[in-house]
Amino acid sequence: xxxxxxxxxxxxxxxxxxxxxxxxxxxxxxxxxxxxxxxxxxxxxxxxxxxxxxxxxxxxxxxxxxxxxxxxxxxxxxxxxxxxxxxxxxxxxxxxxxxxxxxxxxxxxxxxxxxxxxxxxxxxxxxxxxxxxxxxxxxxxxxxxxxxxxxxxxxxxxxxxxxxxxxxxxxxxxxxxxxxxxxxxxxxxxxxxxxxxxxxxxxxxxxxxxxxxxxxxxxxxxxxxxxxxxxxxxxxxxxxxxxxxxxxxxxxxxxxxxxxxxxxxxxxxxxxxxxxxxxxxxxxxxxxxxxxxxxxxxxxxxxxxxxxxxxxxxxxxxxxxxxxxxxxxxxxxxxxxxxxxxxxxxxxxxxxxxxxxxxxxxxxxxxxxxxxxxxxxxxxxxxxxxxxxxxxxxxxxxxxxxxxxxxxxxxxxxxxxxxxxxxxxxxxxxxxxxxxxxxxxxxxxxxxxxxxxxxxxxxxxxxxxxxxxxxxxxxxxxxxxxxxxxxxxxxxxxxxxxxxxxxxxxxxxxxxxxxxxxxxxxxxxxxxxxxxxxxxxxxxxxxx
Amino acid sequence: xxxxxxxxxxxxxxxxxxxxxxxxxxxxxxxxxxxxxxxxxxxxxxxxxxxxxxxxxxxxxxxxxxxxxxxxxxxxxxxxxxxxxxxxxxxxxxxxxxxxxxxxxxx
Numbered sequence: 001x002x003x004x005x006x007x008x009x010x011x012x013x014x015x016x017x018x019x020x021x022x023x024x025x026x027x028x029x030x031x032x033x034x035x036x037x038x039x040x041x042x043x044x045x046x047x048x049x050x051x052x053x054x055x056x057x058x059x060x061x062x063x064x065x066x067x068x069x070x071x072x073x074x075x076x077x078x079x080x081x082x083x084x085x086x087x088x089x090x091x092x093x094x095x096x097x098x099x100x101x102x103x104x105x106x107x108x109x110x111x112x113x114x115x116x117x118x119x120x121x122x123x124x125x126x127x128x129x130x131x132x133x134x135x136x137x138x139x140x141x142x143x144x145x146x147x148x149x150x151x152x153x154x155x156x157x158x159x160x161x162x163x164x165x166x167x168x169x170x171x172x173x174x175x176x177x178x179x180x181x182x183x184x185x186x187x188x189x190x191x192x193x194x195x196x197x198x199x200x201x202x203x204x205x206x207x208x209x210x211x212x213x214x215x216x217x218x219x220x221x222x223x224x225x226x227x228x229x230x231x232x233x234x235x236x237x238x239x240x241x242x243x244x245x246x247x248x249x250x251x252x253x254x255x256x257x258x259x260x261x262x263x264x265x266x267x268x269x270x271x272x273x274x275x276x277x278x279x280x281x282x283x284x285x286x287x288x289x290x291x292x293x294x295x296x297x298x299x300x301x302x303x304x305x306x307x308x309x310x311x312x313x314x315x316x317x318x319x320x321x322x323x324x325x326x327x328x329x330x331x332x333x334x335x336x337x338x339x340x341x342x343x344x345x346x347x348x349x350x351x352x353x354x355x356x357x358x359x360x361x362x363x364x365x366x367x368x369x370x371x372x373x374x375x376x377x378x379x380x381x382x383x384x385x386x387x388x389x390x391x392x393x394x395x396x397x398x399x400x401x402x403x404x405x406x407x408x409x410x411x412x413x414x415x416x417x418x419x420x421x422x423x424x425x426x427x428x429x430x431x432x433x434x435x436x437x438x439x440x441x442x443x444x445x446x447x448x449x450x451x452x453x454x455x456x457x458x459x460x461x462x463x464x465x466x467x468x469x470x471x472x473x474x475x476x477x478x479x480x481x482x483x484x485x486x487x488x489x490x491x492x493x494x495x496x497x498x499x500x501x502x503x504x505x506x507x508x509x510x511x512x513x514x515x516x517x518x519x520x521x522x523x524x525x526x527x528x529x530x531x532x533x534x535x536x537x538x539x540x541x542x543x544x
Numbered sequence: 545x546x547x548x549x550x551x552x553x554x555x556x557x558x559x560x561x562x563x564x565x566x567x568x569x570x571x572x573x574x575x576x577x578x579x580x581x582x583x584x585x586x587x588x589x590x591x592x593x594x595x596x597x598x599x600x601x602x603x604x605x606x607x608x609x610x611x612x613x614x615x616x617x618x619x620x621x622x623x624x625x626x627x628x629x630x631x632x633x634x635x636x637x638x639x640x641x642x643x644x645x646x647x648x649x650x651x
Contacts, residue, residue, distance in 0.1 A: 362597045362598045363564070406604070406608070408598075408600065408604065410632065446633050449633045449637065453604050454633065475597065479596070484593065484594035484624070485623070485627075486627040487627045
């Protein structure tokens with residue numbers, strides 16, 4: 001992030017007129033005009049001449065003049081804010097004489113200063129204000145569009161340190177961990193991290209307290225001379241090896257939503273008197289934008305964690321089912337902030353049968369997660385009444401029809417009893433049935449519309465003898481690859497499943513997800529694998 | 545996403561991945577189209593490269609919420625768009641056409 005300089009480096013008309021008016025004032029002791037040359041002065045050169053703030057025409061002393069233009073006898077420098085930039089300050093143009101001169105150019109400079117100084121100071125002031133507002137606005141726009149806290153705090157620190165012309169800047173900010181405890185981190189600008197890593201976090205000493213307590217900006221021309229400085233053990237001032245700080249500026253960052261102090265910016269410079277009221281204003285402006293941006297990032301992070309926790313808390317505990325090997329997986333989206341409405345369930349039924357459910361509520365975030373919770377509970381309730389798959393889905397569809405907002409939920413529901421599967425599919429992707437001989441069948445493809453759209457969910461039956469395996473999954477598994485072609489994704493899935501060993505173990509399921517998504521699924525994924533143990537495994541079980 | 549008035553009605557053309565990021569735009573654009581009270585609203589998915597379930601939900605919503613005077617038709621070609629509609633049997637729900645011309649000419 002950079003602060004954009006205002007305007008190109010061209011002299012303005014008043015400066016040119018002033019130079020023309022001052023040039024004839026260089027006269028020899030006999031009153032004869034002497035030749036004068038013009039020379040551009042960089043901001044650094046001007047700073048070396050030690051101009052007084054707001055001065056229009058600078059008269060360099062002999063030593064400084066000799067350093068700037070060897071052989072010169074006299075010079076006047078007309079300060080020109082256009083020949084500079086907002087970070088290094090103004091430049092100017094010098095009128096240089098190389099013959100002996102009298103003092104009349106100095107008198108002319110004083111006259112100019114008296115006549116135009118006030119006006120030019122006002123203009124410079126207004127221009128400075130405009131530059132400040134420009135810079136602030138551009139920093140603000142960039143900061144408030146950022147939701148990643150790490151990037152945000154570093155950008156803010158860099159921008160603020162540059163804006164106030166500090167040798168270095170630090171931003172200490174408070175975060176809340178998952179246990180609700182507050183902790184403090186910091187970023188630095190202008191110095192490597194090692195410069196501070198040996199020191200403890202700043203405590204609420206008399207110097208730092210106003211910033212951490214949110215009691216207003218602290219600006220000092222020389223903090224070592226401040227009455228608040230050096231009172232606190234163990235260091236009584238700066239710790240040994242600390243970067244030298246004389247000029248000091250510190251601004252609180254306060255949350256606009258709840259007034260909480262989110263952190264503080266601290267700026268230092270080894271020379272005294274470096275920070276002006278304008279720097280203070282800039283720092284406060286950037287602190288204000290940082291507060292908004294931090295607030296946004298924190299709220300965003302909270303929503304994201306909340307949704308994630310909500311999805312997790314709705315996942316069922318999968319009970320062991322005699323004769324079946326079960327593997328279940330729920331993976332939130334690996335990229336992006338979106339949490340989906342995928343879910344699965346394994347429900348032991350009173351009759352000794354087991355129901356398997358997989359589904360997907362359209363949309364993401366809290367709305368999808370809350371609807372998912374309701375649908376899951378509804379399916380559980382109807383399942384425990386020992387209704388068949390068609391009736392369970394039919395009742396849930398009726399229930400969803402009563403919601404004010406239309407919903408769109410795909411769901412595959414299967415009941416296993418003895419050696420049979422009975423299932424119905426509300427617009428969900430087909431389940432995969434892998435027979436003991438290795439053939440793969442797709443179950444329930446396109447038999448009914450999703451819940452929220454369709455009303456009838458025809459039931460199908462198939463055999464499910466020992467040795468067979470059933471795989472239920474959500475679309476995140478087949479739509480993750482770049483092509484986003486469902487037909488292609490299904491082909492990849494079938495090929496990947498055919499290549500896996502039987503029965504599918506937990507590691508095989510993880511490998512399947514990794515193979516199909518490359519670890520970069522941008523949707524959530526739910527998976528249920530059911531293997532009907534055959535005789536061999538029963539024997540192995542009995543032998544244990 | 546573009547909305548164009550033609551003699552037969554209004555054509556809403558969608559391009560790119562019709563997923564979560566585009567679905568809300570589709571909903572607003574359908575609502576805008578509906579305010580024009582066209583006799584035909586064609587949602588043209590020819591340039592759609594991915595049809596997520598959230599996009600299908602918006603198609604159903606557009607179809608069901610259209611007034612009695614507006615016929616909503618969908619142009620869907622190619623398996624990228626057709627396959628998801630088949631798997632969810634929305635082929636039964638929506639009025640699907642192969643081309644924009646067919647959709648505009650249909651009665």
